Amino acid sequence: MTSIRNDWTREEIASIYNKSILNLIYEAATVHREFHDAQEVQVCTLLSVKTGGCPEDCAYCPQAARYHTDVKVEKLMEVNDVLQRAMEAKESGSTRFCMGAAWREVRDNRDFDKVIDMVKGVSGMGMEVCCTLGMLTPSQALKLKEAGLYAYNHNLDTSEEYYNDIITTRTYTDRLDTLESVRNAKISVCSGGIIGMGEHENDRIGMLRILATLPEHPESVPVNALVPIPGTPLEDQPRVSVWEMLRMIATARIIMPRAMVRLSAGRVSMTLEEQALCFLAGANSIFAGDKLLTTRNSGGIRDKEMFQVLQLKPRMAHKNG
Numbered sequence: 098m099t100s101i102r103n104d105w106t107r108e109e110i111a112s113i114y115n116k117s118i119l120n121l122i123y124e125a126a127t128v129h130r131e132f133h134d135a136q137e138v139q140v141c142t143l144l145s146v147k148t149g150g151c152p153e154d155c156a157y158c159p160q161a162a163r164y165h166t167d168v169k170v171e172k173l174m175e176v177n178d179v180l181q182r183a184m185e186a187k188e189s190g191s192t193r194f195c196m197g198a199a200w201r202e203v204r205d206n207r208d209f210d211k212v213i214d215m216v217k218g219v220s221g222m223g224m225e226v227c228c229t230l231g232m233l234t235p236s237q238a239l240k241l242k243e244a245g246l247y248a249y250n251h252n253l254d255t256s257e258e259y260y261n262d263i264i265t266t267r268t269y270t271d272r273l274d275t276l277e278s279v280r281n282a283k284i285s286v287c288s289g290g291i292i293g294m295g296e297h298e299n300d301r302i303g304m305l306r307i308l309a310t311l312p313e314h315p316e317s318v319p320v321n322a323l324v325p326i327p328g329t330p331l332e333d334q335p336r337v338s339v340w341e342m343l344r345m346i347a348t349a350r351i352i353m354p355r356a357m358v359r360l361s362a363g364r365v366s367m368t369l370e371e372q373a374l375c376f377l378a379g380a381n382s383i384f385a386g387d388k389l390l391t392t393r394n395s396g397g398i399r400d401k402e403m404f405q406v407l408q409l410k411p412r413m414a415h416k417n418g
């Protein structure tokens with residue numbers, strides 16, 4: 098039986114990450130089958146409830162106000178409109194609904210009250226409700242928990258060493274503090290990162306080590322491939338290969354066996370066969386719909402066909418293990 102460990106060293110993770118690719122996938126697939134039903138994939142929907150105009154400088158993000166991108170600034174959506182979108186997502190098979198706001202941090206104001214109402218409404222539909230709203234204080238985390246928030250997403254993005262090359266307007270410690278507030282409020286933690294931002298493989302390993310040595314592993318680990326957006330500082334980054342995604346997914350699966358590993362941004366440019374390899378390597382969640390916040394995503398028809406061909410089963414909400 099594979100044990101759950103929180104004492105991984107960088108060297109141990111590097112030796113997993115650098116295994117020959119077929120052995121790495123085989124090992125990850127074996128661990129995956131020990132902890133999960135390997136035919137099950139959770140379908141999630143991510144909706145941008147407040148778009149653009151963000152004061153932060155995340156180099157990959159088209160929503161940062163300082164970059165000139167095609168993203169149009171939109172104020173916080175109305176609660177009923179969000180609930181309508183959540184219902185549509187549920188009807189089309191999503192069991193998790195994540196609401197993203199392009200904020201630096203949550204402020205205790207009327208907009209936050211509206212988000213609380215959104216959380217209550219979506220939670221009442223029986224979906225796993227998740228938010229990604231920027232930095233969060235312990236009291237705000239508790240308020241969200243009381244409203245029925247199931248999970249909170251706050252990605253580490255990259256390693257501590259490479260972080261300042263990507264974001265200068267908040268620190269790595271700020272990120273970890275938010276994750277601690279979420280954990281202390283007994284909200285499920287969703288945290289992962291992005292590859293293809295010019296980082297070294299050591300940075301990918303470093304980020305995975307931080308996640309896998311948190312006092313408790315995140316329940317959810319999104320693995321994103323950068324989708325370079327014109328107007329952002331990373332617009333000219335070459336796309337990552339599927340082999341790099343596979344190494345990240347498989348390593349995350351082996352070192353955090355219970356986590357949901359989410360094949361997130363970048364899926365749009367993958368073939369069905371490449372996605373099948375990602376599921377074999379331990380990914381067990383995808384995001385549905387045409388958009389991931391503001392970025393292009395795989396559409397529903399293509400996913401329906403994929404579920405049929407690979408004989409995948411949609412994972413129910415609130416399922417453990």
Ligand code: SF4
Nearest residue numbers: 151153155158161199
């Ligand atoms: S990733 Fe989030 S915090 Fe960073 S610029 Fe984009 S919206 Fe703002």
